[in-house]
Each structure stands twice: as structure tokens, then as C-alpha cells.
Amino acid sequence: MKSTQPTILVYSPDRAKAYAECVRNHGFNHIKVAATSEEAKKHLPGTEIILGWKFPTHLLNKPSASSVSWYQSMGAGVDDLMADATIPNNITITRIVDQFGTYISEYVFTFLLYMLKDVARMKQSQRENRWDPFIPELLAGKTIGVAGLGSIGAEIVQKARAFQMNVHGLSFNGKQAHIVDRHFSPEQWVAFVKDLDYLVLTLPLTDATKHIINHDILLAMKTNATIMNVGRGALINETDLVSVMRKGHLKAAILDVFETEPLPVDHPLYTLSNVHITSHLSGPSTTDGVCSFFVNNIQRYVNDQPLQGLVNRQRGY
Structure with a gap:
């Protein structure tokens, strides 16, 4: 069993604090918050899990990201992540499913x-x-x-x-x-x-x-x-x-x-x-919905259970 308090980096250009607060309300306290590439680079050392949207993926192959084992996307689409072949294979990638x-x-x-x-x-x-x-x-x-x-x-x-x-x-x-x-x-x-x-x-x-x-x-x-x-x-x-x-x-x-x-x-x-x-509004990622999915996946992660929304890199989603 993994640590019940993994270190989590929440990254979003405009909603990172709201997501982080929601995750904290579920009892996970080792939370770092970033809204820019510079902040993400600063907080990556020691980070085990990333909850992210539009994350600067080039940082994931840097030595500072060596502790990252899992990246949870805030959306259903992961084409930005799949487009970056430099993301290390040891980083598990998951996406939101069954919410939209x-x-x-x-x-x-x-x-x-x-x-x-x-x-x-x-x-x-x-x-x-x-x-x-x-x-x-x-x-x-x-x-x-x-x-x-x-x-x-x-x-x-x-x-x-x-x-x-x-x-x-x-x-x-x-x-x-x-x-x-x-x-x-x-x-x-x-x-x-x-x-x-x-x-x-x-x-x-x-x-x-x-x-x-x-x-x-x-x-x-x-x-x-x-x-x-x-x-x-x-x-x-x-x-x-x-x-x-x-x-x-x-x-x-x-x-x-x-x-x-x-x-x-x-x-x-x-x-x-x-x-x-319309302005990409048909399937919104709500704070509560994403947070609920992520928290459930954290519980699976710490209990060594299969994660939901697991991305197959060969398939591309």
C-alpha cells in the first residue's frame, strides 16, 4: 500500500486553487498549487501525483519530475498529452470518464x-x-x-x-x-x-x-x-x-x-x-465532478487498485 498522503500538484491556468481546496476538503493535505509553467517547475520536485489541465508537458521529462508516477487529466481529452512523446513511460496517465x-x-x-x-x-x-x-x-x-x-x-x-x-x-x-x-x-x-x-x-x-x-x-x-x-x-x-x-x-x-x-x-x-x-461548452469539467473522480482515483492509487480512466498510449486515449 502506498502512502495515504501522497504529494499532489494541482495545475490549472485559472482554477487551480478551487480544485486544490476541493481535494483538501476530502482529507488530502499534501497539496501544491501552480497556474504557470514557472510555478509548476518550482513545485515538481517531490511531487508524486499531478492533477492537471494544459500542463506544460515538456517539464515531465526533466529530472525535477522524476518523482511523478501518475498524471490525472481534468478532462476527457488527452490529445495534448499524447502529442508529447517525451513524457516518460513510467508516468501513468488517466482521464475523466463517465461524467460528460x-x-x-x-x-x-x-x-x-x-x-x-x-x-x-x-x-x-x-x-x-x-x-x-x-x-x-x-x-x-x-x-x-x-x-x-x-x-x-x-x-x-x-x-x-x-x-x-x-x-x-x-x-x-x-x-x-x-x-x-x-x-x-x-x-x-x-x-x-x-x-x-x-x-x-x-x-x-x-x-x-x-x-x-x-x-x-x-x-x-x-x-x-x-x-x-x-x-x-x-x-x-x-x-x-x-x-x-x-x-x-x-x-x-x-x-x-x-x-x-x-x-x-x-x-x-x-x-x-x-x-x-458554441464555445466548447457542451461537456464542462466542473470542480466538484473532477474532484470527486480524482479523489476516488487517489483512494484506488493508495490501495494499489486499478485506476479509472486509464489511458492506453498506443491507442491514444
């Missing part, structure tokens, strides 16, 4: 219902003092495709079932193939997207998934289909998406994540009326 499905699935269906029921038309009629009866469409019978069937994708599938939708899925390992009506492998992208009314991306970002959505895949979709990205920004080739959306090939794109964040003010996506942009 409810938030993200509600975000997904907020937009699907907003668009399908044409809420914008209703509000415009109200502004114009105009009586405008029409018959909105139903989600029932529509086909939704979820690319990525982890905890987030599974929650979206569950809600789609409640709306009596046809549900298709694509995943790399097929472990959750049983939860969808039709399952597709990564070699079947065109077959997967061609009949969808809605494509929702929840995949992690890896070498295999970067720019997986390109010009060819977008043009393989129906002209009245909608694409939604709540996974990672670089899943979509944004240049190709802008080109396709300008041609009006797709009904809409709903984007919460982007290759560069914040999205630059002069990005052409802002100018497209058939693109809906």
Missing part, C-alpha cells in the same frame, strides 16, 4: 429539437406579431449516427431511443455494437454516413481520427443531413467543411469544438448561416 454524457447528450438534443421544430421561425413570428401555424417534424423515425460509442456516445444513443429514432453507430473496437441498430467499422465511413439524418461525432482525437471527416465524407452525406461535433475539433477538416457548407450541401453543422480554440474572430465558419457555433 449527460451534459453532452442534452446539448445534442437541444440543438436537434431547436432545428427540427424550427424554433427560430416561431420566435420570428412572435417578433412580427404574426400568427404562423405549421406542422413541425418529428425526431421519431429519423436516423442518427453516433461516431464513438464510449460513455458519451452511449448516453446519446439512450436518449435517441427515447425519441424513437433509428440509431446507427461507428466505433473502432465494436464492444458497444449491441446498443445500436446497425454498427459500422472505421473502414465503412461512407456506408455509415450516407443514410443519416444526423451525424454526431464523439470520437477522441488520435492519428487515426484526425481529419477523418473530410470533403469526401461530407459529400457522401445526404444534402438535408446535419453534422454535429462534440468530440475534438480536429476530427473535421475545417477547410473542407467550410467549402461544403458554402455550397449548401448539408442542412447544418453544429460545432462545439475546433482545431484552434478560441475560434479566431476572422474564421470563415462565423460567417455561414448554416453553421451553429
Whole structure:
């Protein structure tokens, strides 16, 4: 059994103190706090565990970080960590899992219902003092495709079932193939997207998934289909998406994540009326949620039990 009071470094550019206080409230007192690269470098000696977000990963291969054995990310995505091949292999990396499905699935269906029921038309009629009866469409019978069937994708599938939708899925390992009506492998992208009314991306970002959505895949979709990205920004080739959306090939794109964040003010996506942009808010990392997950993992760590959210470096997530 390891020490019940491991030395922990909490790193976040803007919320480190709040996370540290939460961890202390659970009885762990050997806490150091850093919000800058300089502070992290100062506090690394003697640190055993890092709870971090946007951590300066180049520090992890320095002698001052030799005591670090475990890095817990504050988010679900770890592509920044996977991009740094210099992180020593003896440092275990974990990510937050099973916390974002409810938030993200509600975000997904907020937009699907907003668009399908044409809420914008209703509000415009109200502004114009105009009586405008029409018959909105139903989600029932529509086909939704979820690319990525982890905890987030599974929650979206569950809600789609409640709306009596046809549900298709694509995943790399097929472990959750049983939860969808039709399952597709990564070699079947065109077959997967061609009949969808809605494509929702929840995949992690890896070498295999970067720019997986390109010009060819977008043009393989129906002209009245909608694409939604709540996974990672670089899943979509944004240049190709802008080109396709300008041609009006797709009904809409709903984007919460982007290759560069914040999205630059002069990005052409802002100018497209058939693109809906939100500021990476579909699956927030809350202080209490991250803290609860981390504290549970600390207990597992000190008891030599398997950690939750363990990252497979070969797989990339």
C-alpha cells in the first residue's frame, strides 16, 4: 500500500486553487498549487501525483519530475498529452470518464429539437406579431449516427431511443455494437454516413481520427443531413467543411469544438448561416465532478487498485 498522503500538484491556468481546496476538503493535505509553467517547475520536485489541465508537458521529462508516477487529466481529452512523446513511460496517465454524457447528450438534443421544430421561425413570428401555424417534424423515425460509442456516445444513443429514432453507430473496437441498430467499422465511413439524418461525432482525437471527416465524407452525406461535433475539433477538416457548407450541401453543422480554440474572430465558419457555433461548452469539467473522480482515483492509487480512466498510449486515449 502506498502512502495515504501522497504529494499532489494541482495545475490549472485559472482554477487551480478551487480544485486544490476541493481535494483538501476530502482529507488530502499534501497539496501544491501552480497556474504557470514557472510555478509548476518550482513545485515538481517531490511531487508524486499531478492533477492537471494544459500542463506544460515538456517539464515531465526533466529530472525535477522524476518523482511523478501518475498524471490525472481534468478532462476527457488527452490529445495534448499524447502529442508529447517525451513524457516518460513510467508516468501513468488517466482521464475523466463517465461524467460528460449527460451534459453532452442534452446539448445534442437541444440543438436537434431547436432545428427540427424550427424554433427560430416561431420566435420570428412572435417578433412580427404574426400568427404562423405549421406542422413541425418529428425526431421519431429519423436516423442518427453516433461516431464513438464510449460513455458519451452511449448516453446519446439512450436518449435517441427515447425519441424513437433509428440509431446507427461507428466505433473502432465494436464492444458497444449491441446498443445500436446497425454498427459500422472505421473502414465503412461512407456506408455509415450516407443514410443519416444526423451525424454526431464523439470520437477522441488520435492519428487515426484526425481529419477523418473530410470533403469526401461530407459529400457522401445526404444534402438535408446535419453534422454535429462534440468530440475534438480536429476530427473535421475545417477547410473542407467550410467549402461544403458554402455550397449548401448539408442542412447544418453544429460545432462545439475546433482545431484552434478560441475560434479566431476572422474564421470563415462565423460567417455561414448554416453553421451553429458554441464555445466548447457542451461537456464542462466542473470542480466538484473532477474532484470527486480524482479523489476516488487517489483512494484506488493508495490501495494499489486499478485506476479509472486509464489511458492506453498506443491507442491514444
